[in-house]
Amino acid sequence: MSNITISSELREQVRQAREAYLQLANLGTESKNQVLHAFAKALRANTSKILEANALDVVEAEKMVQSGELSESACKRVMLNEAKVELMAQNCESVAKLEDPVGQVLQATRLDEGLDLYRVSCPIGVVLVIFESRPDVVVQISALAVKSGNAVILKGGREAVHSNRALAEILRQTADDFEEMPINALSLVESRDEVSQLVQMSEELDLIIPRGSNELVQSIQARAQVPVLGHADGICHVFIDANADPEKARKVVLDSKTDYPAVCNALETLLVDRELSPEFLKKIMEDLVRAGVEIRACPDTQEKLEGHSQLEMENASEEDWKTEHLEMVLSVKTVAGLEEAIQHINRYGSNHTDSIVTESHEAAERFMNEVDSAGVFWNASTRFADGFRYGLGAEVGVSTCKTHARGPVGLEGMVIYKYKLYGSGQGAGSYSKGEREFMHQPLKT
Amino acid sequence: MSNITISSELREQVRQAREAYLQLANLGTESKNQVLHAFAKALRANTSKILEANALDVVEAEKMVQSGELSESACKRVMLNEAKVELMAQNCESVAKLEDPVGQVLQATRLDEGLDLYRVSCPIGVVLVIFESRPDVVVQISALAVKSGNAVILKGGREAVHSNRALAEILRQTADDFEEMPINALSLVESRDEVSQLVQMSEELDLIIPRGSNELVQSIQARAQVPVLGHADGICHVFIDANADPEKARKVVLDSKTDYPAVCNALETLLVDRELSPEFLKKIMEDLVRAGVEIRACPDTQEKLEGHSQLEMENASEEDWKTEHLEMVLSVKTVAGLEEAIQHINRYGSNHTDSIVTESHEAAERFMNEVDSAGVFWNASTRFADGFRYGLGAEVGVSTCKTHARGPVGLEGMVIYKYKLYGSGQGAGSYSKGEREFMHQPLKT
Numbered sequence: 066m067s068n069i070t071i072s073s074e075l076r077e078q079v080r081q082a083r084e085a086y087l088q089l090a091n092l093g094t095e096s097k098n099q100v101l102h103a104f105a106k107a108l109r110a111n112t113s114k115i116l117e118a119n120a121l122d123v124v125e126a127e128k129m130v131q132s133g134e135l136s137e138s139a140c141k142r143v144m145l146n147e148a149k150v151e152l153m154a155q156n157c158e159s160v161a162k163l164e165d166p167v168g169q170v171l172q173a174t175r176l177d178e179g180l181d182l183y184r185v186s187c188p189i190g191v192v193l194v195i196f197e198s199r200p201d202v203v204v205q206i207s208a209l210a211v212k213s214g215n216a217v218i219l220k221g222g223r224e225a226v227h228s229n230r231a232l233a234e235i236l237r238q239t240a241d242d243f244e245e246m247p248i249n250a251l252s253l254v255e256s257r258d259e260v261s262q263l264v265q266m267s268e269e270l271d272l273i274i275p276r277g278s279n280e281l282v283q284s285i286q287a288r289a290q291v292p293v294l295g296h297a298d299g300i301c302h303v304f305i306d307a308n309a310d311p312e313k314a315r316k317v318v319l320d321s322k323t324d325y326p327a328v329c330n331a332l333e334t335l336l337v338d339r340e341l342s343p344e345f346l347k348k349i350m351e352d353l354v355r356a357g358v359e360i361r362a363c364p365d366t367q368e369k370l371e372g373h374s375q376l377e378m379e380n381a382s383e384e385d386w387k388t389e390h391l392e393m394v395l396s397v398k399t400v401a402g403l404e405e406a407i408q409h410i411n412r413y414g415s416n417h418t419d420s421i422v423t424e425s426h427e428a429a430e431r432f433m434n435e436v437d438s439a440g441v442f443w444n445a446s447t448r449f450a451d452g453f454r455y456g457l458g459a460e461v462g463v464s465t466c467k468t469h470a471r472g473p474v475g476l477e478g479m480v481i482y483k484y485k486l487y488g489s490g491q492g493a494g495s496y497s498k499g500e501r502e503f504m505h506q507p508l509k510t
Numbered sequence: 511m512s513n514i515t516i517s518s519e520l521r522e523q524v525r526q527a528r529e530a531y532l533q534l535a536n537l538g539t540e541s542k543n544q545v546l547h548a549f550a551k552a553l554r555a556n557t558s559k560i561l562e563a564n565a566l567d568v569v570e571a572e573k574m575v576q577s578g579e580l581s582e583s584a585c586k587r588v589m590l591n592e593a594k595v596e597l598m599a600q601n602c603e604s605v606a607k608l609e610d611p612v613g614q615v616l617q618a619t620r621l622d623e624g625l626d627l628y629r630v631s632c633p634i635g636v637v638l639v640i641f642e643s644r645p646d647v648v649v650q651i652s653a654l655a656v657k658s659g660n661a662v663i664l665k666g667g668r669e670a671v672h673s674n675r676a677l678a679e680i681l682r683q684t685a686d687d688f689e690e691m692p693i694n695a696l697s698l699v700e701s702r703d704e705v706s707q708l709v710q711m712s713e714e715l716d717l718i719i720p721r722g723s724n725e726l727v728q729s730i731q732a733r734a735q736v737p738v739l740g741h742a743d744g745i746c747h748v749f750i751d752a753n754a755d756p757e758k759a760r761k762v763v764l765d766s767k768t769d770y771p772a773v774c775n776a777l778e779t780l781l782v783d784r785e786l787s788p789e790f791l792k793k794i795m796e797d798l799v800r801a802g803v804e805i806r807a808c809p810d811t812q813e814k815l816e817g818h819s820q821l822e823m824e825n826a827s828e829e830d831w832k833t834e835h836l837e838m839v840l841s842v843k844t845v846a847g848l849e850e851a852i853q854h855i856n857r858y859g860s861n862h863t864d865s866i867v868t869e870s871h872e873a874a875e876r877f878m879n880e881v882d883s884a885g886v887f888w889n890a891s892t893r894f895a896d897g898f899r900y901g902l903g904a905e906v907g908v909s910t911c912k913t914h915a916r917g918p919v920g921l922e923g924m925v926i927y928k929y930k931l932y933g934s935g936q937g938a939g940s941y942s943k944g945e946r947e948f949m950h951q952p953l954k955t
Contacts, residue, residue, distance in 0.1 A: 087856060091879050174901050175592040180890065182900060189912045190882070201723075267731065292737055292913045313935030318938025379684065411532060422935075433930050434536050437635070445625065445933025454938060455627060455929070456619050458952035467634045467716040467916040468737045472929045484900070484917045485878050488890025490758030494763025494897060505901035 071262045078252055079218070079269045082191045085247035086216035092245055094165040098210050099248050100239070101161035103152035105206060111231075118231035119145040119200065127222045135224055135450045142198035145226045153204040153232075155181045166476040167214045172426040173508035175499060179489035181508060186480045188214030189272030189468035193263050195215040195220045197277035197284065200228035207251050207460055213479035217276045218270075220260050222277075229253060264289045274462050279389065294478060296465040298389050298415035299329025301447040304406040304432065305349075306423035307340035311445050315349050315423040320446040321420065323356045324418050327391050330418050330440075330450040333387060334396040339365065342375040350376050350397075361385050379384045386413040407435045414438060416449040416465045418472075433439050439456065439465055439472035448460060454455045479493040514887050516707045524663070524714045527636045529831035530692035531661035535633045538612040542656050543689055545684070545691050547555035548741045549653060550599040552684040556676075563676035564590040564645065571669045580669055581947050583772065587643035588670045600675075605653040608903045611921040612659045618953035620736040622946060630927045635716030636727035638708050640665045640730065642722035647671035652681050652696050654904055658924035661695040663715075665705050667722075674698060677792055693894040709734045716826060719907050724834065738925060741910040742856040743834050743860035744774025746892040749851040749877065750794075751868035752785035758889050759867040765891040766865065768801045772836050774908060775820045775863050775895040777884075779841040781833060781851045784810065795842075804840045806830050810844035833859040849871050859883060861910045863917075884910055884917035 099213025126143045129135035159456040187332070192215050196202045203219055210217040221229040240246045254260065264273060266291035274294045275285040278445075303321050306315045321332035323377045337346060347370060350360060354376055359383040366389035368375060378397075385396040386409070400406045410419050421432040433441040440450040450473060457475030464470050465492040470478035495501045522916040553560070571588045576579035617629040637660050641647040648664055655662040678698045685691045689836045699705065709718060712735035720730040727742040748766050750759045766777035783792060792815060795805060799821055806826040807815075815821060823842075830841040831854070845851045855864050863885035866877040876884040885895040896916060897905025902920030909915050915923035940946045 070937070087880065087882060090882075136584075136653065174937050176894070176899065176901065180894075203641050250651045250711045285728065287735070290732070292911070316741075316935050317933075320939050324937060324939045324942075384821065420931075427543075429688050429932075435532065435926075436926065437532060437535075440931065442931040443933060444935050446930050446939075448938035449621070449933075449936075450930055451938075454621065454941070454948065455949065456621065464742075466737070467926055468739075469926075471926050481912055481916050484885045484895075486885065486887040486894055487874075488754065488888060488894075490761050490764075491894075492761050492891045493770045493896075494765050494891075494892035496899070497769075499882075503899065503901065 069262055069265050071266065071370040074486075075254070075259055075262055076269070078254070079191065079266065081249040081262070082216040082218055083269065085249035086188065086190050086193045086214070088168070088245070088247040089211070090214045090215060091228070092214065096243065096245055097165070097214075100211050100243055101157045101208055103239045104236055105157040105202070105240065107235050108150055108154040108157070108204065111235050112147055113305050115150055115235070116145060116147070116229065118144070119213040121227040122200075122225050129224060139198045143200065143228070145200060145228060149201060153201050154293040156201075157203055157208045160459055163212060163476060165212065166480045170510040171482055173510050174509050175506040177491070177504050180491055183485045183487070183489045184482050185485055186482050189479060189481050191216045191269065191480065192220065192272045192274060193218045193220065195260060195272055195273070195277065195281065196225060196276040197222040197281065200225040201277065203232040206235070207233075208480060209461060209476060210250065211246075213476050216247075216254050218254060218263065219266065220254045223255075226255060230255075264291070267291060270320050274504065276462050292463050292469065293299055294330060294462060294465050294466060294470060294474065296415070296417060297403055299331070300333045300387070300389050300413065300415040301330060301417055301465075302336055302410050302414060302419040303332050303333050303447065304336040304340060304400075304403075304410070304419070304421045305341060305426065306403060306421055306428050307372065308423055308428065309341070309422040310424040311337075311345055311348065312346070315352060317420060317422050317446050318424060319356065322353060322358055322395055323393070324446065324448045326393050327476055330447050331391070331393065332447050333389055333395060334413070336398050336409060337366065338401050338406075339401055340400050343351050343369050346370060346372045352367075355394060356393075358395050360395055360397055362397040363399055366397050369399065388417070393450055403431060407432060410436050410438070417463070418442065418447045420445055420447050424491050457487040463484055514518045514707050514710050516711065520699070520704055520707055521714075523699070524636065524708070524711065526694040526882055527661040527663055527697060528714065529839060530694035531633065531659070532688075533692040534656070534661060534695045535612070535659045537659065541688070541690055542610070542659075543606040546602045546653055546655055548684045549649070549681055552601040553595055553599040553602070553649065554681050557592055560595055560676050560680070561590060561675065563672040563937065564588070566646075566672040567670050574669060584643045585688055585773045586668065587644065588673070590645060590673060594646060598646050603905055605657050607638050608657060608921060610657065611925045615955040616927055618952040618955050619952050620949050621931075621937070622949050625936055628930045628932070628934045629927050630930055631927050634737050634924060634926050635922065636661045636663065637717045637719060638663045638665070638715055640705060640718070640720040640722065640726065642667040642726065643669060645670040645677055646719065648674050648677040649681070652678075654906060654921060654924060655695065656691075658921050660924055661692075662886070663697050663699060665699045668669070668700075671700060672784075679839055695949070700771050706733070709736070712736055721907050724807055731872060737914065739907060739909050739911060739915060739919065741774060741862060741908050742859070743797075743910075744776070744908075745778045745834050745858065745860040746775060746894065747779045747781055747794065747855050747859060747864040748777050749781040749845075749855070749864070749866045750783060750786060751846075751848060751870065751873050752783040753869040753870040753873065754783075754792055755869055756793065759790070760797060762867050762889060762891050763794055764797055764801065764894055767803055767840055768800060768838070769891070769893045771786065771838050775892050776833075776836070776841065777892050778834055779843065780856070781843050781845050782811065783848075783851075784846055788814050789813060792819045795819065798840060801838075803840050803844055805840055807842040811842050814844065817820060834860070848876060852877060855881050855883070856862055862908070863887065863892045865892050
């Protein structure tokens with residue numbers, strides 16, 4: 066275990082965040098929504114200030130692109146304009162409209178007369194959110210934190226440091242106008258070194274949400290002493306079953322691969338049943354290539370298409386099955402059938418989202434039950450794996466974790482529960498001695 | 511990060527456990543219950559074999575008590591008899607009666623015509639459970655694992671190695687009689703070294719549940735690369751508010767402290783409002799001392815009782831507020847009121863279970879909202895914090911974590927969910943292009 070020294074300033078910042086959380090946790094829905102509407106107003110009023118700060122970042126980011134430190138697309142994500150600021154303001158307003166995730170009675174049980182147990186949702190505590198490029202994440206996460214009653218510590222990328230700082234300052238100043246709203250529920254750290262210190266704090270932080278590159282998430286997961294919610298890889302599969310409808314297969318594969326190839330829910334490996342005819346396959350492959358996709362296929366796939374198509378295909382290697390291309394490259398493998406497809410996905414996949422195309426209800430159910438992924442789809446594009454498309458109202462992140470929250474995570478991923486027991490002076494001894502018996506009667510919630 | 515070499519045998523065992531999980535995850539409720547009933551039958555039929563193995567452990571455990579390596583009470587927990595084996599069998603039968611936690615539809619949304627999303631509960635995967643002394647945990651956890659569809663790797667204490675081995679063998683042999691039941695869903699590791707290796711496996715394990723001493727849990731939490739469900743400390747508080755009913759206060763405090771002082775939900779620190787009269791306090795203190803409790807009190811408490819009682823009290827130190835005594839010792843502190851009580855608990859407590867005694871509904875609600883613990887009780891003993899008493903049917907463990915599961919955790923702590931999307935060939939692109947709109951209509955579950 067590496068022993069990193071944690072600075073006293075950072076400890077103090079985290080201590081203040083915890084204190085703020087304890088206060089924010091009990092802020093009423095109305096008050097929280099007022100803060101969110103004030104955020105929207107303040108963002109609109111400070112548009113020029115935000116854009117000025119952003120201009121400083123853009124100058125730097127463009128230099129970083131030239132020196133190869135930053136990708137073109139990351140640079141674009143740093144860039145703000147009036148419309149984007151307006152969208153941030155609207156985001157705060159739409160979070161205000163969401164149902165309050167705190168204080169929901171999840172379960173209620175009468176243990177005995179005058180002894181009622183309630184399981185009630187409550188915030189988690191102090192959450193560290195690490196992200197890259199897009200400064201609007203500052204606003205999005207702050208809004209979700211206020212609504213869910215959590216304190217957040219935000220760490221953005223250095224390519225957007227001025228924008229992040231300006232946005233955080235505007236939100237904190239706005240928060241300060243509300244007596245009940247603790248300003249320290251929202252704070253920023255700016256150096257990587259501070260992140261290294263924070264991820265080692267096991268008792269002071271409750272959750273880390275890293276949003277960004279594979280490398281970022283993996284490095285956090287490896288070091289963190291605290292639960293981490295997120296996903297590193299998104300190696301999504303589509304399996305075309307022997308009983309697939311050709312047109313559905315074509316639509317699902319094309320959309321999964323080409324709708325937005327740079328994101329985690331894009332298709333990376335296409336599995337095809339060996340029973341499928343060359344004509345079936347040919348049409349999809351040609352459409353993919355026409356759309357600009359480079360195909361890396363296994364020998365069986367290449368053999369099948371030989372003489373049927375003039376398509377250029379690269380040879381797929383073992384490495385391709387493990388690779389999240391995140392660009393217009395598709396690995397293609399012919400499999401012996403449903404069972405091999407499931408095994409391939411559970412072995413090489415990343416438990417993110419996988420889809421089967423078939424007209425067989427039985428094959429679909431077996432696929433959806435046996436593929437061990439957060440999203441298992443039937444005749445639908447992997448691109449549907451998204452908080453907005455799922456109707457969650459907001460997305461905290463996408464999780465490939467097996468505990469707490471899985472798949473696209475909405476506000477419910479930022480709450481847990483506590484048990485409230487309402488008694489009338491009882492001890493537990495009388496129940497173990499048999500003087501009294503538990504009723505364990507469900508109460509209406 | 512320490513780099514421990516993981517043996518190939520252990521890797522193979524974990525790989526087999528994962529394969530077994532993927533099979534067990536889809537075993538039907540009926541089949542799982544049949545296995546559980548067969549477990550019960552096999553345990554009864556093998557009682558003498560179990561007791562023979564246990565006798566070997568008891569001889570060793572008694573030697574360990576004499577050499578000071580094992581406590582008297584831990585030695586007692588190793589010991590089995592016919593009645594205890596019968597209880598193990600009954601435990602399997604009662605787990606069979608519980609509702610299947612797998613396959614529950616938690617949420618259903620119509621995204622569009624012919625595009626329905628279901629959030630369905632499913633097992634977590636491969637779970638490592640580490641425990642001490644009591645060999646009956648082998649049976650209890652195995653039964654819960656079968657019912658929830660998870661593969662478990664069990665590591666018991668070396669003081670019960672023969673009993674654990676005999677029990678695991680009986681269960682595995684029984685599992686082997688069922689074609690669909692994968693025997694490797696239940697396996698045992700026996701050395702601490704193997705645990706050290708397992709807790710470093712970040713990709714191969716899904717969850718670790720350590721049950722046992724504070725030291726055990728803390729050491730796992732510090733090293734694990736995988737989510738850990740459990741609790742280290744149980745520093746529980748009772749706060750007697752100025753508006754407390756004397757008889758309720760007496761009952762709650764006495765039961766919380768003396769019903770079973772060696773467990774995590776026992777009272778460790780009593781907080782008393784400074785407005786309470788010496789007479790009020792005196793009666794409770796005298797009852798505690800009569801029951802055999804040693805009192806460690808702050809100066810204010812001692813001063814208040816001076817001249818009113820001949821009670822012997824030790825001086826409480828700062829260290830006492832942080833200490834889980836786990837024996838008949840109680841720390842007592844006078845506080846200025848509700849606010850100081852809440853602050854003390856959030857500062858020194860372990861987020862386990864804390865109780866207020868008061869006749870004021872307002873004070874109770876404020877305490878329950880602002881104390882950041884898994885259990886917040888009003889006029890009830892802290893000892894009620896228990897899966898059986900909560901009516902959960904089974905207890906996987908008690909968690910002071912802030913994610914996944916909190917407080918006493920039943921079978922629901924061993925499941926997560928996956929999203930099943932039933933489409934008819936849709937791509938996501940038509941929704942972002944505005945050709946179609948999402949309906950996001952809740953479906954009946």
